[in-house]
Each structure stands twice: as C-alpha cells, then as structure tokens.
Amino acid sequence: MTTNATTTEIALLGGTGEIGEALALRLGRDADYPLTIGSRDERKASEAAEQYRSRLRDRGVDPQLGAAENVDAAADADVVVLSVPPYYAEETIETIAPGLDDETILVSPAVGMQRDEDGLHYHPPSVGSVIEMIDETAPDDVPVVGAFTNLSGERLADLDVEIDTDTLLLGDDEGAKETVATVADSIRGLRPLDVGPLTNATEVEALTPLLINIAQYNDDMENVCVTFH
Amino acid sequence: MTTNATTTEIALLGGTGEIGEALALRLGRDADYPLTIGSRDERKASEAAEQYRSRLRDRGVDPQLGAAENVDAAADADVVVLSVPPYYAEETIETIAPGLDDETILVSPAVGMQRDEDGLHYHPPSVGSVIEMIDETAPDDVPVVGAFTNLSGERLADLDVEIDTDTLLLGDDEGAKETVATVADSIRGLRPLDVGPLTNATEVEALTPLLINIAQYNDDMENVCVTFH
Numbered sequence: 019m020t021t022n023a024t025t026t027e028i029a030l031l032g033g034t035g036e037i038g039e040a041l042a043l044r045l046g047r048d049a050d051y052p053l054t055i056g057s058r059d060e061r062k063a064s065e066a067a068e069q070y071r072s073r074l075r076d077r078g079v080d081p082q083l084g085a086a087e088n089v090d091a092a093a094d095a096d097v098v099v100l101s102v103p104p105y106y107a108e109e110t111i112e113t114i115a116p117g118l119d120d121e122t123i124l125v126s127p128a129v130g131m132q133r134d135e136d137g138l139h140y141h142p143p144s145v146g147s148v149i150e151m152i153d154e155t156a157p158d159d160v161p162v163v164g165a166f167t168n169l170s171g172e173r174l175a176d177l178d179v180e181i182d183t184d185t186l187l188l189g190d191d192e193g194a195k196e197t198v199a200t201v202a203d204s205i206r207g208l209r210p211l212d213v214g215p216l217t218n219a220t221e222v223e224a225l226t227p228l229l230i231n232i233a234q235y236n237d238d239m240e241n242v243c244v245t246f247h
Numbered sequence: 248m249t250t251n252a253t254t255t256e257i258a259l260l261g262g263t264g265e266i267g268e269a270l271a272l273r274l275g276r277d278a279d280y281p282l283t284i285g286s287r288d289e290r291k292a293s294e295a296a297e298q299y300r301s302r303l304r305d306r307g308v309d310p311q312l313g314a315a316e317n318v319d320a321a322a323d324a325d326v327v328v329l330s331v332p333p334y335y336a337e338e339t340i341e342t343i344a345p346g347l348d349d350e351t352i353l354v355s356p357a358v359g360m361q362r363d364e365d366g367l368h369y370h371p372p373s374v375g376s377v378i379e380m381i382d383e384t385a386p387d388d389v390p391v392v393g394a395f396t397n398l399s400g401e402r403l404a405d406l407d408v409e410i411d412t413d414t415l416l417l418g419d420d421e422g423a424k425e426t427v428a429t430v431a432d433s434i435r436g437l438r439p440l441d442v443g444p445l446t447n448a449t450e451v452e453a454l455t456p457l458l459i460n461i462a463q464y465n466d467d468m469e470n471v472c473v474t475f476h
Binding site: 140186235 | 411440443446454457473
C-alpha cells in the first residue's frame with residue numbers, strides 16, 4: 019500500500035462486475051484517485067480497464083485507471099473495494115491478505131440474499147452479517163468498512179443517469195470510515211451517511227433485498243435507489 | 248363493519264400514540280374517511296379525538312373524527328389500524344376479534360426492535376416478522392396488511408411539515424392491499440409502494456431500526472424519512 023497525504027489509491031477488486039464498473043466510471047469521471055481494476059484474471063482486468071478508459075475518454079475525461087490481478091491491485095492500494103460476489107469474498111481476502119496491513123482499508127458492498135417464489139430475502143452468514151464475516155476473515159489489523167452496499171450497479175454504470183442517493187457506512191475504525199466517506203462523497207450525487215459500527219450491519223444489508231422486492235412489485239422502479247431525508 | 252361503495256370507515260386503535268396521532272391528523276386534513284380513535288380506555292380516546300379535532304379546526308378543517316374503546320372502534324370499521332406497541336398487538340387483536348370478519352382489513356405498522364449499546368436492531372418474533380405474527384393471531388378470514396411501518400410519527404404529527412415519503416405495503420389479499428393503498432395515497436406526500444406478500448415483511452420491518460440508527464449517527468437526521476426512486 020502507498021500512503022500519501024494527498025492521494026488515496028483505490029483498488030476495485032472484481033472490478034469487471036457491475037458495481038466495480040459503476041465505481042470505476044463514477045470515480046474516474048468525478049474524482050482524481052488513481053484507480054486499479056482487479057480481477058482473478060489479469061487479462062480480464064485489463065480489458066475492463068481499457069473499456070472504462072475508452073468510455074471516459076468519449077466524455078473528455080482521461081482517468082488514472084490501471085489493471086492488475088487482485089493480489090497485486092490490493093497490495094498497491096490504500097482502499098481496497100471488494101466488489102466481488104459475497105461467496106467469493108472470503109477466498110478473495112485470503113488471496114490478497116499478504117499485501118494488506120493496518121494502512122489498507124478493506125471495503126465491501128456485499129450482502130447475502132436468497133430468492134424464494136415471493137421475492138428476495140436477506141440471508142446473513144451465521145456471524146450476523148456479510149461485513150462482519152469479512153471482518154473476521156481479514157487480518158486483525160486491517161480496518162474494514164461497509165459501503166456502496168445498496169447501490170444499483172446497473173444504474174450507476176450509466177453515466178448519462180444523474181444520481182441523487184445515499185450510501186450507508188459501517189465500521190469500527192472511525193478514521194477508515196472517514197476516508198471511505200471522502201471517497202464516496204467525491205461521486206457526484208452520492209451522499210455518505212454513517213450508520214455506526216459493524217454490529218449495525220444487518221439492517222443495512224437487509225435493505226438490498228428490499229430494494230429488489232420494490233423493483234419487482236412496482237412499475238418503473240427498476241434499479242431503484244434510496245434517499246434518507 | 249360497515250361496507251359502503253364510497254366510504255371506508257377507519258379505526259385507529261392505539262390512536263392516542265404517536266403514529267395514531269399522525270394518521271388521524273393527516274387523514275383528517277387530507278381525506279374524507281370517517282375516523283374513530285380507539286383506546287383501551289374510552290376516556291383517553293375521547294380526549295385525544297377532541298384534541299385532534301381542535302387542532303384540525305384551527306386549520307379550517309372539520310373532520311369526521313369520533314372516539315371509542317378499541318373493541319367498539321374496530322367493530323364499526325372497514326379498516327382497523329393497529330397503531331399499538333408491538334407487544335400489545337396480540338392482546339389487542341384478541342380483544343377485538345369478535346367484531347372482525349372478512350370485510351374488515353387489519354393493518355399494522357408494528358416492528359420488533361431491541362436496543363444495544365451501538366444502536367437499534369431488528370428483533371423479529373419466531374414466526375419471522377411482526378406482521379406474520381399478527382396474521383397468525385387474527386381470525387383466519389380477516390385480511391392483514393402491513394403499512395405505515397417506517398414512518399416517523401413525530402414528523403407526520405406536525406402538520407406544518409410537508410412530507411414526501413413512501414410507505415411499503417405487504418399483504419396476501421390483493422383487494423385488501425389495494426384498499427389500504429388508496430387510504431395511504433390520500434395522505435398528501437405519501438406514496439404507497441407494493442412489496443408483495445406478508446412473507447416479504449422481514450426486510451420492510453428491518454428498515455425501521457435502520458432509520459433510527461441513521462438518525463443517531465448523523466446530524467440533522469432526526470425523524471428521518473425514506474424515499475425510493
């Protein structure tokens with residue numbers, strides 16, 4: 019990890035997926051952070067990064083946007099966003115653990131969900147929430163922050179869409195949470211709100227299946243976002 | 248219960264409490280439904296109704312707003328809102344059960360919560376959610392609808408505050424849910440959204456402690472409301 023008073027380097031692991039794409043494009047357009055797209059497959063990371071760069075250049079933006087295998091992307095970053103499916107989270111953390119330390123912030127937007135015939139339901143791991151599971155898996159000295167949890171990747175990946183929504187932050191390390199709040203706040207139309215320590219995660223993660231159920235049962239609510247006011 | 252093509256009679260049981268007060272004042276101001284404030288104590292119901300009427304008259308509104316003991320209020324109503332604390336819900340239903348039938352819709356905004364040192368947490372009954380517990384307690388032929396669940400009674404009880412928020416509806420009886428949607432929609436600035444059957448209640452009820460945690464950890468977010476868009 020590189021620590022620098024003025025620059026926070028951000029790795030988007032699983033950056034080829036929807037929420038990774040959304041964060042790469044929004045951060046690439048709205049902020050100046052050096053970004054690295056991570057993937058288990060370096061070639062896929064490079065292809066995604068090239069595609070994101072090209073879409074941003076079409077809008078007159080030339081982002082600092084590189085690509086690497088997850089383990090290398092994480093080792094060089096100050097903030098590592100685990101934008102991987104929840105069932106890959108533990109495996110991904112074990113892979114990148116050697117490159118993490120107390121100056122690397124691990125961020126996860128993951129939730130556990132299960133579908134039945136009526137809709138989606140929150141299905142947390144036995145420890146209570148996905149973010150607490152990630153905190154247990156991560157090396158002890160690495161601060162873990164829950165963020166970007168309830169966002170629609172599809173909606174945010176379309177840069178023609180102006181957003182006006184909130185992201186809920188969870189974490190036991192106030193400094194780490196503040197750093198992530200600054201990153202989130204750099205995205206136009208996204209407001210970070212504090213929801214306290216990781217033990218308050220259940221209710222945050224349960225909001226994601228609720229949003230998907232609202233989208234299912236109402237017209238014109240696809241990719242629904244939420245605002246607290 | 249009185250069924251009438253044009254008039255839905257509404258009983259607000261526990262109508263002396265915050266959410267009952269909010270619904271009485273908003274419905275009294277914005278709609279034409281005959282309303283009855285219910286309480287275990289008829290005198291308390293009458294005092295509350297008199298106070299609400301007086302506040303509405305100060306605004307030039309003369310509402311149809313009566314008062315009765317819970318059991319009598321419910322027996323005469325088409326829509327019975329259980330705006331009582333969740334731990335009184337079962338007892339209240341048992342009291343009013345003789346006056347309910349398949350033309351009375353039972354509505355509940357109740358959620359189960361527990362506080363620890365970090366915040367509030369969703370604490371559902373063993374059946375999975377409070378609204379499912381209410382459905383199990385209610386006579387079999389009485390349709391049950393979850394509504395008004397995540398609203399700030401304090402905010403809504405202040406008629407000087409313009410609201411712009413959503414209420415999430417749960418129910419297995421589509422006709423009953425539609426009737427409640429019409430009632431909710433008659434409140435200015437309140438939009439009903441469907442979230443499907445009662446089995447989808449957990450994620451709706453978990454939103455209430457989340458709102459209270461957001462209020463706790465952020466400045467100027469007291470009595471926070473939510474909008475889905």
